[in-house]
């Protein structure tokens with residue numbers, strides 16, 4: 001057998017495949033890997049496989065996992081750079097990821113472009129096996145669902161510079177009862193991206209962005225702090241990752257427009273919090289102006305680095321289905337970076353041979369903040385920003401999304417759909433989902449409303465494998481649930497409210513109430 005190429009040459013990870021014989025031919029996995037690859041995740045390892053797998057020795061007691069990773073540096077030829085988003089093939093404009101740049105020369109969006117030819121030297125089976133081998137480990141940095149795909153995210157960053165909370169690897173929940181009872185569906189799933197370090201999918205992007213900032217600061221680039229405008233989740237993630245790395249964070253929040261649980265997150269993590277008397281779009285405008293003047297690095301998804309982390313949620317979904325492709329993925333949209341991130345993750349898996357198709361995407365918006373929906377309904381004619389109205393889905397109360405072009409591109413290329421949800425629809429959907437054992441956020445209620453509409457119109461079929469992306473933890477939005485279940489919302493029937501019953505503290509009263517309840521259940 002010819003010598004292995006430099007990638008992952010070390011025997012550091014028993015879970016890390018030692019592949020390839022040729023840098024030009026498509027790679028075939030190493031023999032010990034093919035034993036793993038043919039077994040399903042539920043199979044016990046065969047005696048031969050168990051015997052073949054070398055035991056990983058415990059690291060020395062005085063060494064931590066970051067230091068252990070330092071001893072096992074791997075070299076490879078993967079790289080990535082910024083290019084103008086959706087550039088003409090003839091464009092030569094590009095920037096190193098070590099430059100501080102958020103916009104192309106013409107003022108358009110940027111995208112992180114990977115050296116796909118280098119990645120294609122390894123076949124789909126290789127990548128599937130490599131990613132699968134890293135799940136659920138504590139090996140730095142692969143224990144993270146994002147960094148387990150490091151070669152596709154930030155291939156050139158030193159593992160030592162990575163700031164991670166082992167984010168990702170979030171639960172893909174089979175919504176058995178909700179699917180059956182409310183939609184007549186048998187293959188409905190909820191990707192719980194909100195069950196995460198700071199309670200939302202933003203962690204996936206922020207680990208990447210803050211890691212790159214960490215690297216830039218070590219390179220003495222002019223980055224004194226990192227800043228964002230936020231409806232509450234980006235600011236929570238930014239401040240947590242910055243605090244973990246000892247980097248100052250600055251957050252611009254629209255005053256009185258985010259939940260208390262979200263507000264307290266950056267406060268607790270020591271961010272410099274500005275509560276500004278405007279909406280999110282106003283804060284976004286301000287942070288863009290400020291980051292153009294001061295050495296503050298912009299952390300919103302206008303910065304394409306963020307999307308490199310967020311796209312791993314799409315890869316993870318495929319991985320969790322043993323690399324089978326769902327029919328539909330429904331994502332709530334606000335600033336519209338995430339819908340593109342999902343598209344990019346799915347598309348990369350197809351291009352690199354891990355799967356043979358991509359799902360259709362649905363972007364779901366609150367009717368009170370629906371610029372993408374209106375654009376879609378107009379047949380993608382000219383886009384108009386809107387003044388976003390108040391919505392219980394407060395994290396997507398955005399009227400002028402920075403990633404509109406990315407979203408339109410993604411939806412056009414996957415035969416996607418845009419739907420909207422009124423306040424009553426999204427709150428009812430949230431309450432119904434909660435009544436089946438979930439505890440979702442209102443944004444997930446928006447996505448579920450889109451699903452209900454597409455099921456009712458027959459576009460999504462009863463056996464279609466469908467994934468609803470839950471973007472934040474319900475515990476961040478308890479006030480909306482309290483209002484609903486207290487029936488305190490003006491002009492809303494709150495049909496599924498389940499308020500507590502006030503009972504006198506005597507046995508007879510308690511028995512009366514319980515008997516009535518049990519009778520109602522019996523029928």
Ligand SMILES: Cc1ncc(COP(=O)(O)O)c(C=O)c1O
Nearest residue numbers: 333334335336337338395471472
């Ligand atoms: C909980 C939640 N869901 C959905 C979104 C929408 O994501 P995007 O802005 O990438 O469209 C956001 C943020 O905007 C969010 O915080």
Ligand SMILES: N[C@@H](CCOP(=O)(O)O)C(=O)O
Nearest residue numbers: 230231232233234300301335
């Ligand atoms: N919901 C977001 C809004 C900003 O989105 P971003 O992805 O551009 O940072 C938030 O939580 O702030």
